[in-house]
Amino acid sequence: MLHSKMKWLLKETPQQDQIQALADQLGVSPMLAQMLWVRGIQNVDQAKLFLHGNLDHLHDPMKLKGMAKAVGRIQQALASGEKIRVFGDYDADGISSTSLMIALLNQLGANFDTYIPHRTKEGYGLNLTAMDHALEHGVKLIVTVDTGISAVPQIAYANQLGIDVIVTDHHEPPEVLPDAFTLVNPKLPDCPYPFKGLAGVGVAFKLAQALLGRVPEELLEYVTLGTIADLMPLQGENRILVRQGLNRMRDSSNLGIRALFETAEIQLSQIGSTQVAFAMAPRINASGRLEHAQIAVQLLTTEDPKEAKELAQHLDALNRARQDLVEEIANEAVIQLEQKMQLSPDGRVPNVIILAGEDWNVGVIGIVASKILERHYRPTLILGIDPETGKCKGSARSIQGFDMYEALTECSDLLEHYGGHQAAAGLTVQRENIGAFEERMNQLADQWLTPEHYVASTEVDLECQLCDANLALIESLAMLEPFGMSNPAPRVMMKGLRVKDRRQLGQEKQHLKLTLSEGSTELDAIAFRSGELATLMADHAALDVLGELQVNEWNGRRKAQLLVQDMAVRHTQWFDGRGNRNPKRYIEETYSAWEQVASGSAADAEKQGIVACEDFWRRDPFSQEIDLEKFSLWVYDNEVGIRPASPAKNMDTVPYELGKLKSLYMVDVPDTMQVIDRILDQGNQLERIHALYADTIAPAERLTIPSREQFKRIYVEMRNEGSWPAAMKGNSFIYRLQKQTGLSQRTLDYVMAVFKELAFIVEHSGTISMNDQPQKADLTTAKAYQELEQRTEVEQQLVGSSSEQLSKRFQRRYYKS
Structure with missing residues (x-):
């Protein structure tokens, strides 16, 4: 087995008639109608x-x-020349909102400036020092985005300052709202x-629409960036705004946007929501995380090509530094989590993970x-500790x-400050309270x-x-774009596929490339950060x-490809490692790969067993080389399947029960197939x-069961020979x-043993001769004959069969049990 990371719902x-009716009325494929x-x-x-849906379907901004x-007060400031300050936030939504307002106020000929607080020095939102700064610079009106x-106390202070x-x-909105000149927020209760x-930039866009008396299409690229980056639902008005914005981005005249995508080596014609989310947004966010968000604002608003290129390269460098950090x-x-697990009585991952480190960058x-x-x-909380104050953000x-x-x-009662929602939050706690908090x-x-x-x-x-x-399905589903929050790319599930080929990709072999097949159809698939799974899928497994289906273009060829999110x-599974020259290394590498995909103590010694015949453990140094903290050693047993090997270092600490094993490594063949049946009967957890x-063993040397005629011929030849040396060589x-x-x-060794056991021949002083008066006996009653039957079956099924035959045999036997 290979467990999926997620539960698939x-x-x-x-x-079918509902799907077909919708498809006919829309003139689309049934697959798209179903989606x-x-x-x-x-x-x-x-x-x-x-x-x-298009821009004609946008709502009237005056309904906010x-x-x-807000429009009346801004128009008053424009008429009187009052200085306006745009106060933004340091994330991509705040940056795009601020940039949009710059473009808007420039159009309106306003007297204005902008202010975004420093993430680490000032923190989130309005602050009293920033209000003093506004007063010092002659600001009469602040417009937040x-x-x-x-910001209840901060706005009350601004009111005092005039x-x-x-x-x-x-x-x-909180229960207590700030006493601002006005509040514009679609989530206000009334x-x-x-x-x-x-998004924040969406509200700013509606303000621009109200002030200009038209839909400002030239500002849509800012809306697209902020809406996607802030993980807003791509439904309703957002879907219209983002789709139109992406169309404009593909032919963008914004020097900063063009430079940023050029730095990311993405052609404008290829831009979609994925490129904005994973190429543009992280670089924009990197400015506020590591330096100051104003750098990104400058990039998005510059009209100097040289400056745009330099700023884009700087943000790209900041993003790489952010990735390294x-x-x-x-x-x-x-490492800290692993240490916690080692100290835990059960060795498992805590139900809530709280980790803290000095000078971990809060950005x-x-x-x-x-x-x-x-x-x-x-649930996971990561805290950055200030070593001087002991304050943890x-x-x-x-x-x-x-x-x-x-x-x-x-x-x-243990926190200085906190805020957020169900899925994400921020907090401040003193170092001495972390233990009680956890x-x-x-x-x-x-x-x-x-x-x-x-x-x-x-x-x-x-x-x-x-x-x-x-490709036809992919092109049909493309009508659902742009994809993002609340409108994810379609997730498709396919079952029982054969893995025709698999390869690890990347410098560290961290990715997995698959060729999947079903009948005569094949499909390439890529699973990022799943390279370790290559060794955890058997050759003939049903996957x-x-x-998500996507188009892979290479050298002018377009092919369907699956971006794998999960697999099972x-x-x-039966893994064919027969003849492996270094089984110890195979076992350790497989264990390591399993450890990477398992969580907690899923790879305990009690769940990883190595089995062989008893004389194998006596004659082979293997048991002295294996790490018995990770693996338990077992011996084949005809009655119960397998039993604990003796001696074993961890005999007293590992609960030796076949029913608990997840993985079993057979480093030797059993004497009978009955052992395998017992293992499969009782190993109900085996994966x-x-x-x-x-x-x-060469094919010519493998055991076979002689026919009755062959036994007769051998007997006749023995009588004709009379006597011969007992030594076979x-x-x-x-x-x-x-x-x-x-x-x-x-x-023939077994044949001689059968005749000897039934007293057809006798051995004396190294010579074998015929018994002149043998008793009549059934050959099949001889223990040697029965052992030959058992050993022949073992060799045929475990040694001589192909990998596919072996896999099918054990899958069939396992399901039957």
């Missing part, structure tokens, strides 16, 4: 708006509560605006938290079922979560056959895959069986029998 498929239906778009009007008042809805504040924001999912902190965090710890969560699927990421904001509220958070997890909560799940849009996964083998025994009589019967010397 296939969306309920509608009736729309399972996403909740189930009537023609909804579907037409989703597929073909406070918009009319992507921030301000919680500065009006217009808040435009999209974050959840705001009638129909669409609540705007994230990697460094993540490695330190992993990137949120990314680290996401990485740790992705690996272990536990942290970022938290959570899973379904564990409301992070509610959990932090339960711990509020203990309480884990207590909450014990109360709120069940074992099922610790398994990630993902929705699957469509189950299809490999023959359906073609289930979950992923649902049956016990992987590795055949590592030698297959050095160099024995001309035995050599002649081999020629006459076609039987191997090893088989």
Whole structure:
């Protein structure tokens, strides 16, 4: 078996007549109609708006509560020449919002400047020092973008200073709202605006639309960047804005955007939501994380080509530095987590992971938290400790079922500050309170979560056959673009595929390239950061895959390809390592690969067994070389399948039960196939069986069961010979029998043992001769004959069969049991 990382939840498929009716009315493929239906778009009007909505379908910005008042105050400032300050945030949404306002206010001929707080020196949002700074610079009106809805004391202070504040924001409003000149936020409880999912830059765009009296298409690229980067739902108005913005980006006149994509080596014609999310947004965000967000604002608003190129290269360098910093902190965090697991009584991953390190950069710890969560699927909090003050600033990421904001509220007496929502939050805690904080958070997890909560799940849009996964389907599904939050790229599931080829890619072999087949159809697939799975899939395994279909273009050729997100083998796998010259290294490498994909103590010694015949352990130094802290040693046993080898270093600490084994490595063949049947009967948890025994017996030397005629002929030849040396080596009589019967010397050894056991021949002083008066006997009653039958069956099935035959034999036997 190979377990999936996630639970796959296939969306309920509608009736075929419903799908066909929707497809006919829309003039689209049934596959696309089904995809729309399972996403909740189930009537023609909804579907037409989703597929073909344009700027004419945007809502009136004046429906936003406070918009009319905001427009009036800004127009007053424009008329009187009052200085306006745009106050933004340091993330990509805040940066794009600020850049949009610069473009807008330049059009309007305003007297203005901008201000974004420094992430580490000032922190998030408005602050009192920034209000003093505004007063010193003659600011009469502050317009916030992507921030301000919680700034109650800061705005009260601005009022005292005689500065009006217009808040435009999209974050959840608190119970107590600031006393601003006006608040513009679609999430305000009494705001009638129909669409609540705007990003901060989306609200700024609506302000621009209201001020200009038209839809400012020239500002759509800023909206696209901020909306995608801030993970806003790509539905409703956002879908229209982003789709139109992406069209403009592909022919962008914005020097900064062009330079940024050129630095990322992405052609403008290739730009989609994925390129914005994974190439553009991280570089924009890197400025606020490591230096100052104003650098990115300057890039997005410059009209100097040389400056645009230099700034884009600088952001690219900052992003690489950010990646290195994230990697460094993540490695330190992993080591710290492993140390915690070693100290834990059960050696498992904590239910809530809390890790803290001195001088961990607070600008990137949120990314680290996401990485740790992705690996272990536990609520995760990463804290950066200031060694001088002992103050810890942290970022938290959570899973379904564990409301992070509610959990932090339960711990509020231990925290200096916190804020956020169910899935993500920020907090500040003193160093001396970390222990108590961690203990309480884990207590909450014990109360709120069940074992099922610790398994990630993902929705699957469509189950299809490999023959359906073609360019036509991909091109049909492209009508659902742009993809992003609340409108993810379609996830398809295919089952029971054969892995025709697999290769590890990358300098560290960290990626996996697969060629999947079903009948005569083949499909290439790529699984990033899954290179270790190459050794955990048997050659003839039936593979289930979950992923996104995409077009792979290379040298002018276009092919369908699957971007694998998860995979699973649902049956016990048989790995053919027969004849491996270094089984010890094979076992250790396989164990290491399994450790990488397992979490906690999933690779305990009690779950990894090595089995051989008893005399193998006596004669082979293998048992002295293997790490008995990781593996348990076993001996074949006809009665129970296998039993513990003796002596074993970990005999007293490992609960030796066949039913607990997950992996079994066969480094020697058993005497009978009955042993294999016992193993499969009782090893109900076995997921992987590795055949590592030698297959050095040449076909001509393998055992066979002689026919009745061959036994007769041998007996006649023995009577004619009369007597012969007992030693088989160099024995001309035995050599002649081999020629006459076609039987191997090893088989003739057994034949002689049968005749000797039944007293047809006798041995005396190194010579064998015929018994003149033998008793009549059935050859099959001889123990030697029965042993020959058993050993022949073992050699035929375990040594002489092909890898595919061996795999089918054991899969069939396992399912039967």
